[in-house]
Every structure is written in structure tokens, then in C-alpha cells.
Amino acid sequence: MTRFVGRRLLQALVTIFAVVLIAFVFGRLAGSPAAQLLPENATQEQRDALNAELGFDRPVIVQFGDYLGGLLRGDFQNSYRETGTSSMALVAERLPVSLHLGLVGLAFALVLAFGAVLIVQYTGSRILRSTVLSVGSVRASIPDFFFGLLLVLTLSVHLGWLPSLGNSAPLSVLMPALTIGTGQFVVYTRLLDNSMSLEGASDYVRTARARGEGRAFIVFREVLPNAILPVLTLAGINLGAFLGGLVLIENVFAWPGLGQLIVGSVYARDFPVVQSGMIVVAALFVAANLLVDLVQGVLDPRVRLA
Amino acid sequence: MAQLLEVENLRVGYTEGDREIAVVEDVSFTLAEGESLCIVGESGSGKSVTALAVLGLLPRPLEVIGGSIRLRGRELRGAPEKELRAIRGKDVAMVFQDPMSSLNPVRRVGDQIGRAILAHRPRTPRAQVRAQVEEILVRVGIAEPRERMRSYPHEWSGGMRQRAVIGMAMANDPAVLLADEPTTALDVTVQAQVVQVLADQRAATGAAMVMITHDLGLVAQIADRVAVMYAGRFVETGTVWDVFDDPRHPYTRGLLDSLLTAQNLGARAYAIPGSPPSVHGRPDGCPFAPRCGSPLRTDACAEGRPTLELLTPGHAAACTPLTAMVDA
Numbered sequence: 001m002t003r004f005v006g007r008r009l010l011q012a013l014v015t016i017f018a019v020v021l022i023a024f025v026f027g028r029l030a031g032s033p034a035a036q037l038l039p040e041n042a043t044q045e046q047r048d049a050l051n052a053e054l055g056f057d058r059p060v061i062v063q064f065g066d067y068l069g070g071l072l073r074g075d076f077q078n079s080y081r082e083t084g085t086s087s088m089a090l091v092a093e094r095l096p097v098s099l100h101l102g103l104v105g106l107a108f109a110l111v112l113a114f115g116a117v118l119i120v121q122y123t124g125s126r127i128l129r130s131t132v133l134s135v136g137s138v139r140a141s142i143p144d145f146f147f148g149l150l151l152v153l154t155l156s157v158h159l160g161w162l163p164s165l166g167n168s169a170p171l172s173v174l175m176p177a178l179t180i181g182t183g184q185f186v187v188y189t190r191l192l193d194n195s196m197s198l199e200g201a202s203d204y205v206r207t208a209r210a211r212g213e214g215r216a217f218i219v220f221r222e223v224l225p226n227a228i229l230p231v232l233t234l235a236g237i238n239l240g241a242f243l244g245g246l247v248l249i250e251n252v253f254a255w256p257g258l259g260q261l262i263v264g265s266v267y268a269r270d271f272p273v274v275q276s277g278m279i280v281v282a283a284l285f286v287a288a289n290l291l292v293d294l295v296q297g298v299l300d301p302r303v304r305l306a
Numbered sequence: 307m308a309q310l311l312e313v314e315n316l317r318v319g320y321t322e323g324d325r326e327i328a329v330v331e332d333v334s335f336t337l338a339e340g341e342s343l344c345i346v347g348e349s350g351s352g353k354s355v356t357a358l359a360v361l362g363l364l365p366r367p368l369e370v371i372g373g374s375i376r377l378r379g380r381e382l383r384g385a386p387e388k389e390l391r392a393i394r395g396k397d398v399a400m401v402f403q404d405p406m407s408s409l410n411p412v413r414r415v416g417d418q419i420g421r422a423i424l425a426h427r428p429r430t431p432r433a434q435v436r437a438q439v440e441e442i443l444v445r446v447g448i449a450e451p452r453e454r455m456r457s458y459p460h461e462w463s464g465g466m467r468q469r470a471v472i473g474m475a476m477a478n479d480p481a482v483l484l485a486d487e488p489t490t491a492l493d494v495t496v497q498a499q500v501v502q503v504l505a506d507q508r509a510a511t512g513a514a515m516v517m518i519t520h521d522l523g524l525v526a527q528i529a530d531r532v533a534v535m536y537a538g539r540f541v542e543t544g545t546v547w548d549v550f551d552d553p554r555h556p557y558t559r560g561l562l563d564s565l566l567t568a569q570n571l572g573a574r575a576y577a578i579p580g581s582p583p584s585v586h587g588r589p590d591g592c593p594f595a596p597r598c599g600s601p602l603r604t605d606a607c608a609e610g611r612p613t614l615e616l617l618t619p620g621h622a623a624a625c626t627p628l629t630a631m632v633d634a
């Protein structure tokens with residue numbers, strides 16, 4: 001167990017290092033931030049001075065070494081735009097806002113998907129299954145940003161039921177989370193339904209039926225614990241795409257989260273903020289996958305040995 | 307003697323378009339209290355399907371399309387699911403072929419055996435269930451049952467798992483035990499032990515048994531009566547002595563000839579030429595006729611399905627020439 005966690009932590013460090021390296025190098029390739037930070041009529045001397053101050057006059061490798069050294073001391077560098085503020089502080093301020101949206105959205109997706117699949121599996125209704133899957137597919141074939149706009153136009157502009165943009169009211173989270181949740185719905189529905197149908201045909205289900213078990217026990221207690229395993233694995237891997245999608249949703253709904261901060265910082269070439277944001281996103285991804293593995297170990301006794 | 311289980315003209319199949327495809331046809335047998343019947347035949351002959359039909363556990367799209375299944379005179383065919391559920395595992399229990407897959411991998415073995423009790427007596431207190439499971443494990447020869455019942459199936463060997471499955475099946479003292487090739491998937495060294503466990507359990511509870519197997523040695527050891535199945539039908543039935551010492555149907559003879567015994571070791575093993583017909587292409591006449599090497603075979607074999615006819619009291623075969631000889 002300790003060895004397992006140790007190995008995973010090492011993998012996590014490697015992943016985060018790779019992400020930082022990529023963010024750093026590609027950021028530098030985009031040029032220096034002086035043009036964005038100084039007024040348009042700034043002289044070449046002023047630009048050189050700023051570049052020297054930020055260290056852009058030195059070779060990239062030296063800059064990277066400096067940066068890594070800083071990281072080890074817990075210095076994530078200050079934001080170029082908001083001088084004097086640590087980039088990590090800016091990220092940390094936005095992170096809970098994004099997590100709030102992400103978790104509510106994911107909860108929508110999982111509750112909807114599990115609810116639908118369990119009803120389909122319990123009733124065994126093929127009509128219900130094809131209805132659920134068709135509705136889910138139609139929704140999934142509408143891009144999230146477009147679906148989000150439709151929601152805003154109908155629910156808030158036209159009907160005025162929900163606040164439209166930003167995070168001004170407790171109900172603000174509803175529309176972006178609904179966009180995320182319904183977008184992910186069909187992925188989890190299809191996977192869980194397939195998985196449950198497959199497990200439902202296995203020998204242990206026949207054994208359970210032969211000893212007189214009813215349908216509810218078989219669906220919930222025999223099949224579900226087995227069927228949930230591949231869904232969990234996908235949820236972990238899918239999280240990367242999910243975080244990427246979050247950036248888009250945040251921009252559509254003007255949700256003041258991490259995604260907005262990172263996109264804004266990329267445009268402004270505020271590299272420290274971009275890098276700190278990437279570190280946090282990568283750490284989230286790694287942590288979620290570690291959590292998935294641990295949960296898998298709890299649910300599947302065969303994994304515990306490995 | 308009152309008949310415990312009566313299966314009459316059982317027909318199992320599925321519909322393809324407007325055509326009915328039968329997998330099992332015209333199967334009839336009775337089972338008295340404590341009796342044991344062995345159904346033998348090669349893979350795909352319909353042995354397992356017959357057993358599953360009794361419990362109402364046919365996998366889709368198979369269904370019982372004809373005949374009758376009665377338990378103590380009560381019709382099970384078409385009985386509501388609730389009624390069947392009350393019978394499954396309580397009056398009629400089943401042991402399956404592959405112990406590797408017949409237990410749920412993510413549930414503790416003890417809990418799964420305990421479910422056999424709880425499924426029929428849901429209010430049984432936990433401690434009592436645990437005590438009974440422990441007792442069951444002792445009965446089927448699992449050492450240190452108290453520790454072992456907390457294990458998961460993958461921590462047990464195949465033989466141990468099959469003992470657990472047998473224990474689960476016997477948990478409610480069923481009157482009928484259906485055993486579908488319970489030793490086929492096991493190591494040869496373990497097979498004898500598992501057969502012994504099955505025999506002990508039967509001796510202790512007096513359960514009648516339908517055993518499905520293609521291990522003819524096993525048949526001789528445990529069966530009172532034997533039914534030989536071919537292409538979805540019984541082709542010969544009788545006592546073990548009738549069928550083994552005086553096999554009459556050409557298929558039964560071929561089956562016995564293909565046995566490796568001490569006498570024919572070293573000689574080339576006998577195999578019945580050809581292969582059984584598929585469910586789609588079963589011939590109009592005797593389904594075995596195309597493979598039949600019997601000197602009795604006539605043109606009449608290819609016309610009209612032969613039905614089981616008594617040759618001597620208690621010994622029947624479905625073979626047109628044999629029937630003709632008896633009639634003459």
C-alpha cells in the first residue's frame with residue numbers, strides 16, 4: 001500500500017514537471033510579455049529594461065532553472081499584470097469557484113446517468129433504454145457552448161427564471177452545471193448501461209437467480225458493484241477533457257473561475273499565472289486519478305492484491 | 307412412489323421470424339424423492355438447457371414452448387416469477403459448471419452463501435446467518451471456516467469455490483438438486499473430492515438429483531437412472547445397468563466405445579464420425595441417422611422422428627429399427 005502510494009506520488013511529480021515544462025517553453029516561444037505590459041508608445045529601452053527585470057534577457061534554460069528553484073522554495077513568481085501578487089494566490093482565489101461548478105456539473109451528470117441506467121436495468125425496458133440514449137446523444141451532439149447559449153437565451157433572457165451570467169446568486173451555478181451535466185450524461189449512461197448489461201449476463205448472476213434472489217437485489221447488489229468499475233476508470237481519464245471543457249463553459253457563462261483566469265493570462269502573456277494554473281490543473285487530474293485507483297481498490301478486492 | 311419432479315414433453319426453443327427453432331424437444335423424465343438421474347451427452351445436446359428450463363432460468367431468447375414441468379404436482383411452466391423465486395434455491399437448487407465465474411468476485415464468499423438463507427428467510431438475524439454459513443462450510447469440508455468466510459472468491463481455489471457453491475445450493479435443504487457438470491472445470495485430483503462432497507450432502511439431506519455430465523465414469527458411480535441426450539432429445543433411458551451393460555441405441559454405443567478404458571489404452575481412441583446437427587439443420591428423420599454406423603440402419607431411419615419406446619421394462623430407446631424389432 002505504502003509502495004503503491006509512493007509510486008503514484010512519484011508519477012504525479014513527473015506528470016506535473018512535464019506540464020510545467022511544456023507551459024514554460026511554449027509560453028516563452030510566444031515571445032516576451034513586454035509588448036502587452038507596456039503602453040504602445042514605449043521605447044525600445046523601456047522594453048529592454050522590463051525584459052531584463054523579468055529575466056527574459058537570459059537563455060531559456062537558465063530562466064527555467066531559476067523558476068524550478070523558486071518552485072522548490074514555494075515561490076511561484078508574481079503575476080506580471082498584478083504586480084506584487086503571487087501567481088499562485090490568484091489561482092488559489094479562483095480554484096474554489098471552478099471546483100464548485102465542476103463538482104455540481106459532475107454530480108448532475110452522475111446522478112442523471114446512474115438514475116436513468118438503474119431504472120432501465122431494473123425495468124428491463126428496451127423502449128426506455130433507447131429513449132434515454134437517443135435524448136442523451138442528441139444533447140451530446142450539440143456543442144456545450146451552443147447549448148449553454150440556448151439555456152441562457154431561454155431560461156434567463158426569455159423566461160427570466162435564472163440569473164444569466166457570472167456568479168452573482170446561489171442559483172447562478174445551475175445553468176453552467178446543467179450544461180456540463182447533460183453534456184457528460186450520455187457518456188456515463190452508455191458506459192454504465194453496457195457494463196451492467198454485460199455483467200448481467202455473467203455466471204454469478206445466474207447463481208444468484210438460482211438461489212432465489214429478486215431483481216432489485218441482483219441489479220443493485222450483484223451487478224452494480226461490478227459494473228461500476230470500468231465507469232470509475234473512465235471518469236478518472238475523462239477528467240482531463242472535463243477540465244478542458246470547463247474552460248469553455250466558464251467563458252460562455254462568464255463564470256469567474258480558473259478557466260477564465262488561465263485564458264486571460266495566456267492572452268496577456270502573464271506566464272507565471274499560466275504556469276501556476278497548469279500546475280494546479282495537473283495536480284487535480286493526478287489527484288483525481290489517484291482517488292479513482294484507491295476507490296477501485298475498495299470496491300474490487302482483486303485490485304487490492306496488485 | 308409419489309413423483310417429486312415430472313417433466314413431460316418439454317420443448318425449449320426460440321422464434322426466428324415466424325419460425326420456431328427447438329433446442330430441446332420432447333424431453334420427459336420423472337424424479338422420485340432421493341433418486342438420482344444423470345443426463346449425458348455431448349456439448350450442445352441440450353442438457354444444460356433442460357436443467358435451466360426447470361428453474362425458469364433460460365437465457366434469452368430461449369423459452370419453454372411446450373410441455374409441462376411439475377414439482378410435487380404443481381405446474382412450474384408459466385408460473386409467476388415470484389412463485390418461481392420462492393422455489394429456486396429452496397425446493398430446487400442448482401450447482402453450475404464453472405466455479406471460477408459462478409461466484410460474484412466483489413462479494414465475500416460467506417456473504418454469498420448467507421444470501422441463500424436470507425433470500426428465503428429475510429428476517430434471519432445476522433449472527434444466526436453467520437453461524438449457519440460456518441456450519442455449511444464445515445459440512446462441505448472447508449477448514450477454518452470462520453476466517454475463510456471473510457475471503458473473496460479469488461482467494462479460493464477452484465475446488466474450494468465449488469464446495470462453496472454446493473454449500474450454497476444445499477443451504478435450504480432442497481428436495482431437488484440440479485448439478486450442471488459440477489466437476490468439468492476442476493482439476494482431476496479435485497474432481498473426486500467434489501463428487502464426494504456432493505454425495506455426502508445428498509446422503510445427509512436425502513435430496514434427489516439431476517446430474518448433467520459427460521463424465522461416464524461419474525455416471526456409473528452416482529446415478530440410479532441415466533438419460534442419453536442427442537440433438538435435443540433423449541435417445542436412450544434406463545437404469546445405469548441397462549444403459550452401460552446393454553446399450554441399445556447406436557449413439558449410446560458410440561459414446562461408450564469412445565471411452566478410454568484400461569483395456570483399450572494404447573489403441574487409437576474411438577470417435578463417432580461426423581458431428582451433431584445444428585439446431586437449424588436437424589434432419590427430419592432420426593437426428594443421429596447421418597452418423598449412424600449400426601448394421602440395423604435402414605431407409606426408414608431418415609423418415610419420421612423415432613420416439614422413446616420401451617425395449618424392456620424401464621429401458622427405452624428412440625431408434626426406429628429397434629422399435630420395429632420389439633414390435634415384431
